[in-house]
Amino acid sequence: MVDVLLLFKKVLNMILWECENENVKNLYVETNLTEFGKVIGHFSTLYSEIYTLKKHNNIYIAKAPKINANQSYEKIKDQISKFIFEIDHIYSTCNSSLIIKFGYAKVIGGVPFLISAKRHMTLRDAIEEQALSDVDAISVAYQVVCALEYCALKNIVCHQDLKPENIFLDQIDKKFVYQTPYSFRYQAYLADLGIANAALIFNRPWGSRPYMPLEQYNKVTQDLFNTTFSKVDIFALGVNLYEMLTGGMHPIGERTSDIWPRSILGNKWSREEVWKKWASKDIKIKFPQKISNERLLELIEGCVQTDSASRPDYKAIKSILLKELNKLDLNAFESLNAYLNMLMEAESLNSSSGWPYMEGLVKDINQYFENL
Template structure:
């Protein structure tokens, strides 16, 4: 019997590869495809009358500079870290993993978009925006309590679930639920000395390559709070639209290291403070160059809840119900089904790529 090529999965024509994922994902058809820096995604349509209708399959992107074994091991690391955060309603999670033709595949629920899709939505009011950020602090706090430091936190890595797309609910801005996603960068600084992230959202300590922690997430949360409440303006003073949608020349300009190093060196000044002084003060506190001067995630959450209560006691109560439900649903122990799937994937990778064969 002829041995399969280590890259047999990638050597398949893209349509055939997608159909293979449809088969393993027990879906009806492929809806779309996408690709990021380290992974490729095939969106799957499960058909009418199936819940959830939309799911997706993610697998490592083929890279010539990585062996098949190393690609698989890096992807396994990401999935193990993501599984370690399960379960919290504000953290994205895989519901199954497979090993197909020497390649690890993770299956996820597909949500209604990511945060960058909603930032400039003129129909999304301030209460809904504050609600989402407050819930995001809960998801991040859950991750940090489990020793998980996200180094590439940005709007594209915050998925958004619209509860109104699933349930019959009264019209309000408060039904959007954020989920922390993409765990490929988690703990890279501590584990392998890799500090990078997405330049417009990197904290000073990432540029300086010093210890990362909850304070790093608080810094990025401050950037996103300003961006969300200003409808798309980064604290440094420019609109973020072109960067989010990879439109040049704006996208390439925002990719320049010197641009962001200079902003950090100046002390991360806020060019156009938010008109609400309390929110502006909170953003400034989050963007403090000194890590010890920044508030904790729980302090940020408390301030935002207080500001929301000033605007609407009803809305604040609504968000508190979300937080209480998330706390009660948060699993103290690992989900045994997912744990078993990940352990099976690890065994398959070790058997397929034995160390002494490399």
């Protein structure tokens, strides 16, 4: 009986990174997440643990840094610091019209968790269904650029991991009821600020290789960060736009979901050198015939230039996108502008009050780990 009580106390006060049994660790996490629902899915990425929960008809996502008993204390500290960094970034942007926010933050077994209701599809979901129309691709790209510009105003120079999985979409016709179909399909949000500015803060140019320009493969000094890294996301935007217009083809000449992030032993696409070599060439558009709109193809080619100084800035990209949208569909052009103006006006009215319901949570999370 004594042994059982000791075990019970240990479980109640479990530190997740001290637990070597993955089944016990997952059971402990699932038990502590029951207020958000039953865990119906769990997977790991290189840096994160992701749990999917269901409560009634609602789906929730819980995300935590990936840590285990085999890691050194310094590695664990680094992983948790990076995650706190993400929480602070999301809180500081505080723009629910452009940036995906989280609903709750909680410490479980000495590890921070972000919990959010899953209300959105990803751009990857949309691309896998079919290629986006020029109008929809332009409207999504324009909104993403607006979000990146907003982040820049909040001193987030570089998202560093701009990919379809980190762009969330709401279908307009499911948010609002109109007598006639809306002229553009999606409201877009920027998601996952987990490695934003990481090249500056952690001196690590992390990212996802299919979306990384040449400069993201090299070490970055603080002096070079603002100039060198200010257009990393523009390169990634070009790749994203190409995927939107081609139904998932990457400029390298392969379908992105077929070659990344599959870690098959011996697969050349898992090697950094393959992607680095591709990113070092200015002419890399393999299937221009799949894009009938020459102006958009020119924009993509400009975005993926090897020399970052040769890439257009956000202002130029927005101008090109709006001009092309105006030419293709005047109604969509006017509707997109009116819709975004409405969102920004509502956001401006709310900005003075900040994000009060999250303020205490963010403060508590930071205080909990300040002496880690």
